[in-house]
Structures are given as structure tokens and as C-alpha cells.
Amino acid sequence: MKRRDLLVGFMSGVGFTAGNAYLWQMAQNGAKSRDLWSESGYYMMDDDPFAIGEREKQEVAALLRPEPGSETSALRAKVADATELPSLDELAEELAGQPPVVPAPQLAQNVPASEPAAKPGEVLPEEPVGGDQRQLLLEKVRNFNGDFIDDIFLPEAERPTLHSLHLRFQRAERLVGHGNYNLLAFDELFKYGKRYPQIGEFTLAELDMIEKLFFTEAEKYGFYGEKVTKELTAKIPEQEAVKVPYSGHFLLRGDSSAYYDKLRKDIGDTVILTSGIRGNVKQMHLFVAKCLEAHYNLSKASRSLAPPGHSYHGVGDFDVGRVGWGYSNFTDKFAETDEFKRMQDLGYVQIRYTKDNHYGVRFEPWHIKVV
Numbered sequence: 001m002k003r004r005d006l007l008v009g010f011m012s013g014v015g016f017t018a019g020n021a022y023l024w025q026m027a028q029n030g031a032k033s034r035d036l037w038s039e040s041g042y043y044m045m046d047d048d049p050f051a052i053g054e055r056e057k058q059e060v061a062a063l064l065r066p067e068p069g070s071e072t073s074a075l076r077a078k079v080a081d082a083t084e085l086p087s088l089d090e091l092a093e094e095l096a097g098q099p100p101v102v103p104a105p106q107l108a109q110n111v112p113a114s115e116p117a118a119k120p121g122e123v124l125p126e127e128p129v130g131g132d133q134r135q136l137l138l139e140k141v142r143n144f145n146g147d148f149i150d151d152i153f154l155p156e157a158e159r160p161t162l163h164s165l166h167l168r169f170q171r172a173e174r175l176v177g178h179g180n181y182n183l184l185a186f187d188e189l190f191k192y193g194k195r196y197p198q199i200g201e202f203t204l205a206e207l208d209m210i211e212k213l214f215f216t217e218a219e220k221y222g223f224y225g226e227k228v229t230k231e232l233t234a235k236i237p238e239q240e241a242v243k244v245p246y247s248g249h250f251l252l253r254g255d256s257s258a259y260y261d262k263l264r265k266d267i268g269d270t271v272i273l274t275s276g277i278r279g280n281v282k283q284m285h286l287f288v289a290k291c292l293e294a295h296y297n298l299s300k301a302s303r304s305l306a307p308p309g310h311s312y313h314g315v316g317d318f319d320v321g322r323v324g325w326g327y328s329n330f331t332d333k334f335a336e337t338d339e340f341k342r343m344q345d346l347g348y349v350q351i352r353y354t355k356d357n358h359y360g361v362r363f364e365p366w367h368i369k370v371v
């Protein structure tokens with residue numbers, strides 16, 4: 001199936017499979033999870049560090065403008081303004097009163113993987129680039145937040161779409177709840193978008209952007225990690241995910257959750273999960289947020305966050321932090337904590353992105369390599 005056909009599939013199918021009760025439950029869980037200290041630190045849900053300019057705001061509003069006569073125009077107009085997102089309570093109230101009657105698009109099938117799935121642990125060639133280029137790669141890893149002459153930027157014409165996509169992801173996260181959002185798959189997201197005006201239907205430009213971000217060769221940005229999730233619509237089965245209390249995150253049942261339990265047993269409960277298993281939607285949301293933070297510099301974004309499909313959070317890795325440390329858990333400062341030092345002393349703990357790694361990614365002392 002061609003990718004263009006897939007998009008048509010998104011837009012034209014019928015059938016609504018998720019029950020209203022389930023959605024209600026998700027909204028309830030979301031309301032609870034917001035009260036916990038749980039944010040991964042990549043960005044905070046209630047802040048808007050990506051304040052958009054007036055011109056972009058107008059462009060976004062134009063992109064989101066509903067068809068004349070649309071029943072949902074009032075709500076859509078309301079949610080088009082990022083500063084006027086409905087509260088979770090309002091969402092829950094609306095959800096409770098809405099029967100699931102609007103036909104939702106259905107995905108005909110997943111994007112076929114062009115190659116067999118990567119074997120976990122088979123990551124990348126020893127030296128993806130040689131000589132001077134290798135030196136430049138290390139330079140970028142060390143100065144991940146700098147701008148480099150060969151960095152790739154999102155074309156100007158596509159930037160408003162990046163903003164509108166980000167807003168739509170935020171609305172979806174609010175609707176399903178911060179914790180549940182980690183497991184959300186793209187076909188579910190598109191259904192919810194069509195069904196719930198609080199999210200709104202994805203525009204063709206946004207769907208194109210999603211495809212572009214997922215299918216672009218990450219090496220073009222300067223990221224040399226393996227693509228571990230090759231299907232855009234990959235779904236983490238809920239029965240394979242374990243909810244980790246007081247974290248707002250899930251871990252894969254089996255190796256990942258056993259690993260985490262052992263860590264806590266060996267180090268103590270000052271170690272906490274800060275991000276666990278993440279599906280493609282969550283990863284893309286984080287990547288889009290990173291791109292905005294990096295002023296559309298896709299290369300800079302990929303030096304701090306694996307591009308969609310390339311994150312080992314999709315297959316079992318997780319992040320840990322020190323309780324109460326908030327955002328500092330996602331900085332080099334974490335390497336100075338007792339928790340990190342004790343992890344190193346344990347012998348069995350490996351981190352995914354070491355200093356001077358060849359992936360093209362910054363040092364991440366908090367990211368535990370499981371697979």
C-alpha cells in the first residue's frame with residue numbers, strides 16, 4: 001500500500017470501535033495523573049514554552065478554521081486558540097454527555113515494514129562516519145545545543161503546520177490523560193480527532209507532516225541510531241504495559257518492569273521512573289516540541305531526542321531520576337547524584353547514550369538501556 005493510499009484510508013473509513021465508557025475512564029485517569037509528580041521533564045503540560053507569534057497564530061487559526069455550517073465550529077473556534085483550551089473537567093463533562101455517533105476514519109492496514117524488525121541491541125555500525133566527519137559528530141554530541149552549519153531546518157512554509165500539529169497533540173494528551181497518552185497509537189489518535197472536537201480532525205497538511213517526520217531518514221538530520229519501530233501505526237498492547245504507581249508512566253511487562261523493580265530494590269525509593277514505554281504518538285509529540293524549542297532546527301532536536309521511530313522507549317528502555325529533582329533529572333547534573341553513582345557501582349546498569357556516543361545524541365545519564 002502506498003503511503004498516499006494510507007492517508008486516504010485515514011480520511012475515508014467508517015466505524016467507531018472504542019467504547020465511550022473506555023474514553024470516559026481515560027479522561028478520569030487523566031484527571032488523576034495530573035495531580036502526580038510525573039512529568040518526564042521534556043516539557044511541562046501546563047506551561048507553554050512554545051509561545052507562538054501573532055503571525056503564526058493567525059496562520060494556525062486559518063488552518064484550523066472549520067467548514068462553514070459545521071456543527072462543531074463554535075468549539076473548534078474555541079480550541080483553535082491555545083490559550084483557551086477547555087479544562088479537563090470541561091472535557092469530562094462534555095465526554096459524559098456525548099454518545100459516540102460520529103463515523104470515525106479507520107486504517108485499512110499498517111504501513112508494511114520494508115525490512116524485518118531490527119534485532120534489539122543491534123544498534124548501529126561502529127563508526128557510521130569516519131575521519132573529520134567523525135570529529136564533527138563528536139563535536140555536535142558535546143555541543144548538542146549549538147547550531148552547526150550543516151544543520152537541517154524545517155522549511156519556512158511548513159512551520160505553521162508544525163505549530164498546529166503540536167497544538168493538536170497537546171489537546172489529545174489532555175483528552176486521554178497524560179499517562180494513557182504514552183500508549184496511544186496513531187490510528188486511535190486519528191479516530192479521537194475525528195470524534196472529539198476538543199482535538200479536531202487532523203488536516204491533510206498535518207498528516208503529511210506526521211508522515212514526513214516518521215519516514216524521513218534520520219541520518220539526514222545527523223542521527224545515526226537504529227529505527228527500532230518501523231510502523232507508523234504500531235500499537236503497544238495494553239496488556240503488555242504495566243502502570244508504575246506515582247510515576248504517570250508505564251513499563252513493558254517482563255524485562256523492563258523487572259529491571260526497574262530490581263533498581264529500586266538495590267538503590268531505594270529515591271529512584272523514580274521519569275519516562276517509560278512510549279508509543280509513536282508520544283514520541284512524535286516530544287520531537288515536535290523539541291523542534292519548536294530548537295527554532296525548527298531538526299538536527300538540533302535530534303541531538304537531544306530520538307526522532308520518531310528511533311526511540312528505544314518504544315521497545316523497553318526507560319528513564320529514571322531522583323525523586324524531587326524535577327527537570328534537573330534531564331540534565332548532566334543527574335550524573336552527579338548519589339543515585340546515578342550507585343547505579344554505576346551496581347555493575348549491571350548500562351546507559352544508552354554515553355558520553356561521546358556515535359549516535360549523534362547528547363550524553364543522557366538518566367536513560368537506562370534495557371534491550
Ligand SMILES: [Zn+2]
Pocket residue numbers: 275313318319366367368
Ligand atoms: Zn530516555
